[in-house]
Amino acid sequence: MGTKEGNRMSNLDDLMHRVARLEEAELARNLLHAYAETLDDPTPEAVAALFTEDGVLSVPAGDFAGTAAIAGFYRDRLGPGASEKRHFIMNVRTRSQGPGLVEVASYFVFTAREPDSGLGWGQYRDLIEVADGRARFHHKTITPHLATDLKRGWPAHGA
Numbered sequence: 001m002g003t004k005e006g007n008r009m010s011n012l013d014d015l016m017h018r019v020a021r022l023e024e025a026e027l028a029r030n031l032l033h034a035y036a037e038t039l040d041d042p043t044p045e046a047v048a049a050l051f052t053e054d055g056v057l058s059v060p061a062g063d064f065a066g067t068a069a070i071a072g073f074y075r076d077r078l079g080p081g082a083s084e085k086r087h088f089i090m091n092v093r094t095r096s097q098g099p100g101l102v103e104v105a106s107y108f109v110f111t112a113r114e115p116d117s118g119l120g121w122g123q124y125r126d127l128i129e130v131a132d133g134r135a136r137f138h139h140k141t142i143t144p145h146l147a148t149d150l151k152r153g154w155p156a157h158g159a
Contacts, residue, residue: 025094027135028102028128035137036087036108044074051137052129058141083112089124102128102135112149120147 031050038046048071051057057064057073064073092106104126112118122144129138148154 020099021096024100024102024130024135025096027130027133028094028104028126029092031128031135031137032089032092032104032106032124032126036089039085039087042074042078044071044078047071047074051140055137056139057137058139060144083116083118085110085112097127100130101138102130104128116149116151118147118149121145 048067127139
């Protein structure tokens with residue numbers, strides 16, 4: 001194999017690697033859409049199914065490891081009295097962490113309807129595994145910044 005042919009093969013390998021990383025990033029980005037869509041009409045099991053079996057959900061209340069614990073977390077928060085919400089994800093940044101692993105950082109906003117109209121926002125930081133054309137959360141960190149009702153609104157510091 002001549003140098004020219006070897007360079008062509010190396011360039012083709014590089015291109016295939018880059019395309020694979022782009023496909024993984026797109027599958028990871030689509031998982032965020034599926035997460036928001038699932039939260040808009042949630043069941044605990046449907047949310048937990050978006051995680052790997054050994055996935056971890058990190059929230060200010062602690063870490064929930066495994067799909068059973070993650071489903072339990074959502075069951076506690078989606079039960080009677082939970083408000084109907086709509087979730088919006090924006091400013092998504094993806095970074096490959098190696099084959100089959102994508103880090104995604106994003107911001108979220110939610111609106112709530114019942115019992116009190118409300119809104120809130122924060123950040124997600126996700127480590128997403130991609131295998132066999134499917135993306136799932138391996139570790140999801142939710143960092144809320146604000147959750148309020150429309151009566152209180154978003155007061156300035158010290159107000």
